[in-house]
Amino acid sequence: MSTAIKAGHIRPIFVTSAKRQPLFPEIPTLHESGFRGPVAEEWWGILAPARTPRPLVNKLNAEITRIFNEPDVQERIRKLGIDYIGSAPEGFGTFMQQEAVKWEKVIKNAGIKPE
Structure with missing residues (x-):
């Protein structure tokens, strides 16, 4: 999926992990985006x-x-x-x-x- 993100084919709106991903630190977490719920990693x-x-x-x-x-x-x-x-x-x-x-x-x- 990282290839598709880097190529601009998909644009993620958040990650479901507890912290931002090292490869894409600009993508916020689900919680940072205002959603509440379980962390899914x-x-x-x-x-x-x-x-x-x-x-x-x-x-x-x-x-x-x-x-x-x-x-x-x-x-x-x-x-x-x-x-x-x-x-x-x-x-x-x-x-x-x-x-x-x-x-x-x-x-x-x-x-x-x-x-």
């Missing part, structure tokens, strides 16, 4: 089956963190406008639970029913 994670042995989870987390902290990987991520945070498995689990609660409220308040 993209996020990614790497998951393992529920009963994966803890030592293996820790090893995977350490290797993934090492790779994502390499300077060339950081530069590529930055150029994509991604705000890499990284976390321990427990922190990511807590984050996913918080997201589920947040969006459950939004769906319920909007009266959205599964079809």
